[in-house]
Amino acid sequence: MISQFINLIAIEFTKLKRSQALLMTLLCPLSVVGLQFLMVVEGGGKFVSDKGWDTYWYGAMSLWYMLMFPLYVALITSLVNGIEHKQDGWRFMATLPIKQWQVFVVKGLVSWLFVFIASVLMYLFTSASIVLMMLIGYDAEVSFTSPFLLHLTKAMVAALPIITLGHVISWRIKNIILPLALGVIMTIIASTVARSKYWVYDPWTYHIAATLNPREELNFQAIALGAVLGLSIFVLSAWLLNKREVFS
Amino acid sequence: MSIIEFSKVTKTFGQHKVLNEASFTVPYGSVFGFLGNNGAGKSTTVRLMLGLLKPSDGEIRLFSHPSTIALPKCLNNIGCIIDAPALYQHLTANEYLSLTQRMKNIPKNDIDRVLNIVEMLPHKNGVISEFSLGMKQRLAIANALLGAPDLLVLDEPTNGLDPQGMVDIRELLRSLPKKTGSTIFVSSHLLSEVERIVSHVAIINRGEVVLQDTLKNLVSAEGKLTVSCEQLSNAKTLLSAADFQCSTNLSGELIIGGISKTQCSQIHHLLSKHRIDFWQSTFDQLSLEETFMKICNKQENVKSFDRKRVA
Numbered sequence: 153m154i155s156q157f158i159n160l161i162a163i164e165f166t167k168l169k170r171s172q173a174l175l176m177t178l179l180c181p182l183s184v185v186g187l188q189f190l191m192v193v194e195g196g197g198k199f200v201s202d203k204g205w206d207t208y209w210y211g212a213m214s215l216w217y218m219l220m221f222p223l224y225v226a227l228i229t230s231l232v233n234g235i236e237h238k239q240d241g242w243r244f245m246a247t248l249p250i251k252q253w254q255v256f257v258v259k260g261l262v263s264w265l266f267v268f269i270a271s272v273l274m275y276l277f278t279s280a281s282i283v284l285m286m287l288i289g290y291d292a293e294v295s296f297t298s299p300f301l302l303h304l305t306k307a308m309v310a311a312l313p314i315i316t317l318g319h320v321i322s323w324r325i326k327n328i329i330l331p332l333a334l335g336v337i338m339t340i341i342a343s344t345v346a347r348s349k350y351w352v353y354d355p356w357t358y359h360i361a362a363t364l365n366p367r368e369e370l371n372f373q374a375i376a377l378g379a380v381l382g383l384s385i386f387v388l389s390a391w392l393l394n395k396r397e398v399f400s
Numbered sequence: 401m402s403i404i405e406f407s408k409v410t411k412t413f414g415q416h417k418v419l420n421e422a423s424f425t426v427p428y429g430s431v432f433g434f435l436g437n438n439g440a441g442k443s444t445t446v447r448l449m450l451g452l453l454k455p456s457d458g459e460i461r462l463f464s465h466p467s468t469i470a471l472p473k474c475l476n477n478i479g480c481i482i483d484a485p486a487l488y489q490h491l492t493a494n495e496y497l498s499l500t501q502r503m504k505n506i507p508k509n510d511i512d513r514v515l516n517i518v519e520m521l522p523h524k525n526g527v528i529s530e531f532s533l534g535m536k537q538r539l540a541i542a543n544a545l546l547g548a549p550d551l552l553v554l555d556e557p558t559n560g561l562d563p564q565g566m567v568d569i570r571e572l573l574r575s576l577p578k579k580t581g582s583t584i585f586v587s588s589h590l591l592s593e594v595e596r597i598v599s600h601v602a603i604i605n606r607g608e609v610v611l612q613d614t615l616k617n618l619v620s621a622e623g624k625l626t627v628s629c630e631q632l633s634n635a636k637t638l639l640s641a642a643d644f645q646c647s648t649n650l651s652g653e654l655i656i657g658g659i660s661k662t663q664c665s666q667i668h669h670l671l672s673k674h675r676i677d678f679w680q681s682t683f684d685q686l687s688l689e690e691t692f693m694k695i696c697n698k699q700e701n702v703k704s705f706d707r708k709r710v711a
Contacts, residue, residue: 163499170490235488244486246452248503249475 160258173231177266180224181274188212189281205282212278217363218343222314222356226335228266229318232259234328253394260319260386267315271304303363310362310374312382313355320389403428403551403583409458411444418444420607426585431577433598434587435692441607442587446482446555476504480553485540489529493539496528506547514542517579534565552584558593573597595688605696623685625664627654629678638674
């Protein structure tokens with residue numbers, strides 16, 4: 153069973169060869185780090201506060217989690233499923249010895265993996281930009297207090313609902329624009345709601361609460377909500393979709 | 401022994417009945433033509449067969465097992481194309497075939513074997529978007545052939561192809577039974593194309609399977625007799641009186657339609673008995689297309705008669 157899933161994931165990655173998915177996975181974090189880098193250089197290095205590079209790190213992560221991360225989720229889920237809509241791939245998949253729920257689970261996993269890779273790249277690019285800034289003469293106290301792996305794990309669990317919702321919507325809707333537009337709208341709404349007491353009602357704020365909020369109890373509340381809601385939607389959708397007929 | 405068996409299968413979408421108690425069997429080793437006009441229910445039948453749709457009523461058996469049990473496991477042993485082939489245009493032929501090869505756990509060298517059968521081996525590393533329609537169709541057939549399945553299901557395999565493409569695909573399909581030994585199920589509305597490759601035929605009209613037989617039985621059952629004689633009006637009156645459907649063509653020949661070979665000798669005997677000389681008599685079997693039209697028209701007439709009677 154596990155080897156079959158690994159095989160199916162490899163097949164999904166083959167399908168995405170020469171598609172925009174890989175390019176976007178590289179460009180999205182790079183653009184955020186590039187923007188942060190330019191902002192600091194433009195400001196003559198005045199970013200450096202008492203906490204040194206941590207301020208820079210936090211700025212880059214804020215840009216990533218508040219803006220680019222939800223947009224990237226919408227984009228990648230649209231691309232992973234859009235490839236089937238565009239090429240009549242659903243029919244192709246339905247005629248192979250694989251069940252619909254397996255395709256759904258594998259595509260969901262692939263979307264999650266892409267988000268994970270993009271987040272890892274974000275951390276790597278941010279670290280690289282710090283090294284680059286040090287090389288070109290910007291100096292600060294080196295104090296990376298942000299735990300890299302914990303940060304990443306929190307985000308990836310808390311973001312489960314939005315990855316699943318993006319996956320379900322782009323699975324059902326042929327038009328790639330609609331899930332993308334929804335992602336943009338929800339990102340804008342989340343940037344405001346994240347600061348209010350109503351953030352628990354908006355899954356697009358969970359990854360922000362889990363990573364950027366300094367209050368630890370809110371971090372864990374966001375992670376728990378993300379895990380429960382994300383997995384519930386995922387399992388329910390897989391079960392419902394498996395009963396559907398393939399028309400396209 | 402049948403590889404596919406439909407027993408009174410009905411499929412409805414809302415109020416619309418697309419398939420109405422369709423029954424037919426596909427014998428092992430046959431090249432089975434499933435013929436019908438556009439919208440007759442061919443693609444729905446194929447989708448039901450492959451489990452993409454679920455029947456509203458009736459039973460489908462594949463490889464002698466109910467399809468609910470046989471699918472999706474037996475999809476390993478079925479190669480298919482439904483409508484226009486679903487190809488990932490940005491992949492190379494090799495990458496595309498590797499998807500099915502890995503999904504079905506088939507040895508990698510089978511890709512070369514199937515590309516060779518469809519004569520696409522030189523284009524193994526070509527990107528699909530740069531292929532012609534005919535090449536794409538060949539690639540889709542190669543994909544269906546991966547793993548040497550016992551059953552090939554081809555839904556409208558020549559759709560959208562230019563005349564040369566049609567000839568190429570027809571030749572390829574004709575050679576497949578020898579090369580692969582598979583049972584082939586071909587659905588199409590292009591009767592003249594199918595007539596050249598199939599051994600068995602079923603005709604579907606407005607969701608009902610109206611006939612199933614071997615091609616040989618179907619096309620040799622009826623024909624028309626063209627008789628060249630001098631006393632044309634006498635001959636016509638005589639044969640009409642004997643309940644034969646007679647007409648004349650522009651060349652002044654007598655055409656007697658809807659008759660069997662044995663009825664030919666009856667006609668010859670009748671003409672000789674009444675001293676009507678004829679110098680040429682030719683019996684032409686009905687083509688599959690003519691048979692198809694006749695069956696469909698007959699069914700339409702029966703239905704309209706029934707409707708009038710109910711009214």
